[in-house]
Amino acid sequence: MTTPKNNTLLRALLRQPVEYTPVWLMRQAGRYLAEYNETRARAGNFLALCKNRDFATEVTMQPLARYPLDAAILFSDILTVPDAMGLGLYFSEGEGPRFERPLREENEIRALKVPDMNTDLRYVMNAVSSIRTALDNQVPLIGFSGSPFTLACYMVEGRGSSDFRQIKTMMYQRPELLHHILDINAQAVTAYLNAQIESGAQVVMIFDTWGGALSHEAYQEFSLRYMEQILSGLKREQDGARIPNVIFTKGGGLWLERIAESGCDAIGLDWTVDIGDARRRVGDKVALQGNIDPLVLFAGPETIKVETEKVLTSYGSGNGHVFNLGHGISQFTPPESVTTLVETVHSFSRQFH
């Protein structure tokens, strides 16, 4: 058991006492940092960064060198699992992720297999081990995956979508086919996150980017249910240490009571929810991670300070809060804004602990 020197994040996720509110940022290693762009240029492209352990380690460490963040997060993509299933992940400049071979035909869907973590996804485990070595137990490392439904959206649509017409047509016309994809995805993500834990991830997070596009009822049946399947199969301990987990459904603010019953340790919140209201709704069941609007970082330091303090004050006194943005940091964010945010969280939050 190797507890990080700064284990504030782990304690906050488990609702244990902390001295201040820990903070990390979704997509904290990213294009808003000049050093990231420099490494990416050397690697050639985004996927080459993910697939090479040295590059992945280098960019994971970059935000920690600039800011006193309370966690590192594995540099990777939410879509590594379907890529390993053979769908052919690629990125077209400015248009987000795409798959060369989207899943549309029943025979392709029935042929879908859980990839082998030791071969097809070995590069991710190598990156996890390498980052842990580089971190030298300073702060914990977060591993992650996309949720089964979010993976299925990209797998069926072949890309992001504004209306999710392909996957929803399948959902309403052939629900058993979609359930088949989701079950395979849930099995694969369970194995994937467990392999990350065995390789050194100390927290795991499931990103459900598109669950919020579903109706309240379909969300439970097609997204939450499969995250619950993963949670029930996740390793909760490794080498004597508890491994907390977080689930984050963007646009899921209406469903927090149900998400809190999923068996997760913490819920990620986007910025549309008042975190104080969210806390009252979920009670003592789970920790909360979030939730400032990432666009606040485009304001001046005084406004960043005020808005950060509002989130901390809304959560209020006591355990169970991890500060984060409500979504990934924008590539256009001025890096000095992050300095202001992190300093404010660390200093202003002490009164609440």
Next chain:
Amino acid sequence: MTTPKNNTLLRALLRQPVEYTPVWLMRQAGRYLAEYNETRARAGNFLALCKNRDFATEVTMQPLARYPLDAAILFSDILTVPDAMGLGLYFSEGEGPRFERPLREENEIRALKVPDMNTDLRYVMNAVSSIRTALDNQVPLIGFSGSPFTLACYMVEGRGSSDFRQIKTMMYQRPELLHHILDINAQAVTAYLNAQIESGAQVVMIFDTWGGALSHEAYQEFSLRYMEQILSGLKREQDGARIPNVIFTKGGGLWLERIAESGCDAIGLDWTVDIGDARRRVGDKVALQGNIDPLVLFAGPETIKVETEKVLTSYGSGNGHVFNLGHGISQFTPPESVTTLVETVHSFSRQFH
């Protein structure tokens, strides 16, 4: 006072008794109808349809000829007001609305003026009168506008956005500038909807397409507040008849209690909310309009029927429900799906009244 022969919609919006639940569909005159595409081809493009009273009347009437809908809605665009302010609305194929001259400079913002309803927006009032004549009092006519915040999004961004970086930068850096735009927009929309009412609109609806992109607090300050300003200036009666209003914030399900206090008669709901929960949350204050996932119309008739019945059953017995989709109908919808939906609403809902 000229009550429509079928005034079920008006009664439902005012929470008065009805014999069945009325139904209309957002974007019911649209590209899923072959006859619409034929008229549009004759007109040349979408804006030419909006700006010519005969074309606007023709397409408004088309869905009523196919389906026994309980309302007509003015064929127009949510962005006519900023177009009349001189920003130059245009549509690039497949990319949604854009403005030639987005608002970025302070001097342009300070120069913004409420357009003249009798000249700049005369074409809309002409369409309203012409449609009323064509309707011959069969069903009521709904007029509408975009909300002040939604108009401002397009005015400042110049187009739709995934992160609203321009307008949120203004919101967090120069809130007084955004408030100025929103105040002018609210004044303009008030005059615009009142002019529609005077020309014959029997219901008015405010579409707040992008309010859901805001934080809970910013939503109140930058979107809801200006819809309240409009509601307080709206004509509530015309020629002795009550003119009900509806406000619809897509993604606003978290904030229904506050929206219900705005002074509106009815709230439009997207499909992420359980309408039964929504009804419990708003109590007797307002009617509710919605809220089936528009993608349900891609299923077979049996599923459409089941899903439609679920929404009606969730709302339950009593007054105050107008059936609608949770968002505009997709251009790829099979027209026969709408037949199934409308028939199901009309027959299955009788038990609740």
